[in-house]
Amino acid sequence: MLLVERWILARLRHRRFYSLAELNAAIAELLVHLNDKPFQKLDGSRRSWFELLERPVLRSLPPTPFEYAEFKRARVSRLDYHVEFERHFYSVPHNLVGQDVELRVTRSAVEVLYHHRRIFSHMRSFRKGHYTTVPEHMPASHRAHREWTPQRIVRWAATIGAATESLVTHILESKPHPEQGYRACLGMLSLARKYGERRLEAACERAVAIGAKSRKSVASILEKGLENQPLQRSLIEEAPALPVHGNVRGPKYYH
Numbered sequence: 001m002l003l004v005e006r007w008i009l010a011r012l013r014h015r016r017f018y019s020l021a022e023l024n025a026a027i028a029e030l031l032v033h034l035n036d037k038p039f040q041k042l043d044g045s046r047r048s049w050f051e052l053l054e055r056p057v058l059r060s061l062p063p064t065p066f067e068y069a070e071f072k073r074a075r076v077s078r079l080d081y082h083v084e085f086e087r088h089f090y091s092v093p094h095n096l097v098g099q100d101v102e103l104r105v106t107r108s109a110v111e112v113l114y115h116h117r118r119i120f121s122h123m124r125s126f127r128k129g130h131y132t133t134v135p136e137h138m139p140a141s142h143r144a145h146r147e148w149t150p151q152r153i154v155r156w157a158a159t160i161g162a163a164t165e166s167l168v169t170h171i172l173e174s175k176p177h178p179e180q181g182y183r184a185c186l187g188m189l190s191l192a193r194k195y196g197e198r199r200l201e202a203a204c205e206r207a208v209a210i211g212a213k214s215r216k217s218v219a220s221i222l223e224k225g226l227e228n229q230p231l232q233r234s235l236i237e238e239a240p241a242l243p244v245h246g247n248v249r250g251p252k253y254y255h
Contacts (some may be wrong), residue, residue, distance in 0.1 A: 005021060007034045045073060072103045079182040081137060085110055087128040088179075091137040131180045146253030153185050163208050170213045188215040195222045202227035 008030045016021040026231050044052075074083040076096045082089040085103055092101065092112050096119070104111040104118075111121045122132050157168035167176040168188070172181040192200045203221040207213055209231055220225050 001036065007037075042189050057214035067106050069104050069106045072102060072105065075100050077183070079186065080180055081139075082114065082131060082133070086126075087129045088125050090122045091131070091133040092241075093137050104110040131176070133176065133180065134228070153182070153189070156189055159184070160189070160197045161204065163200050165207055167204045167213050167218070171215070185214040188218050191219060191222060199227055207233065 008027060011030060011131055011224050012023075012026055015026070017026070035050075036045050038045050038242045064081065072085065073152055074085070076092050076099050077089075078098050080089070081094040081097050082091050083101060083141055085105060089110070090110050096114060101112040101119070102116075104113055105124065109123055110124050112119045114247050120134070120252065121136075122134075131181075152167060153172070154168055158165040168185045171188075175181045179238075189200075191203075195203075199222060200218070203218045206221055206229075231240075
């Protein structure tokens with residue numbers, strides 16, 4: 001590096017270049033002189049030693065350029081045959097339910113490896129909380145989920161209350177495949193163990209009333225103890241009507 005600074009960069013330091021191509025051409029010309037310059041204490045030059053020792057053992061470049069990848073272990077969910085990476089869920093063949101797999105993640109793809117063999121590759125998605133599902137990965141009639149079905153989950157929710165049943169039904173119906181809502185529904189229903197069924201039902205009533213129909217909203221309501229708080233009217237309803245006056249321009253003024 002020191003030699004390059006002395007024999008190339010130093011010689012170009014007072015020149016002005018108007019394009020990168022022009023600069024590269026000047027560097028290439030001086031680089032030829034540097035590599036052909038005879039050694040002071042050895043025979044030959046840098047180029048002659050490269051041709052003698054290094055070129056014969058050089059290999060061809062790989063057909064594809066190197067791509068950085070990170071690896072992560074994951075377990076295939078027993079509920080919906082998906083694996084999770086950065087809060088996005090990717091499907092795998094349903095016969096791998098419950099198995100430990102390895103994810104090879106690049107900037108553009110998520111590959112699923114099982115016993116060091118690639119099982120499937122998905123285009124990487126950065127949409128958190130969403131699913132990438134291949135229909136071929138789904139079992140016929142979802143036999144892998146015979147322990148859990150949408151009907152069973154809804155029946156469980158109905159034993160807690162009507163609001164809980166309504167919210168669970170909404171979550172299941174909002175997914176392209178009901179199985180994709182299993183995580184959220186079972187996670188929400190499990191809150192009854194921590195807070196009790198009465199509080200869970202009250203939280204679901206509040207979530208439905210305010211239009212926040214998700215497990216995360218119900219968990220937040222319970223965590224903050226808001227399930228029994230009276231619902232406030234919207235700001236629009238509470239705001240008094242503006243007086244009619246020539247100096248009040250109104251919203252149409254800004255359009």
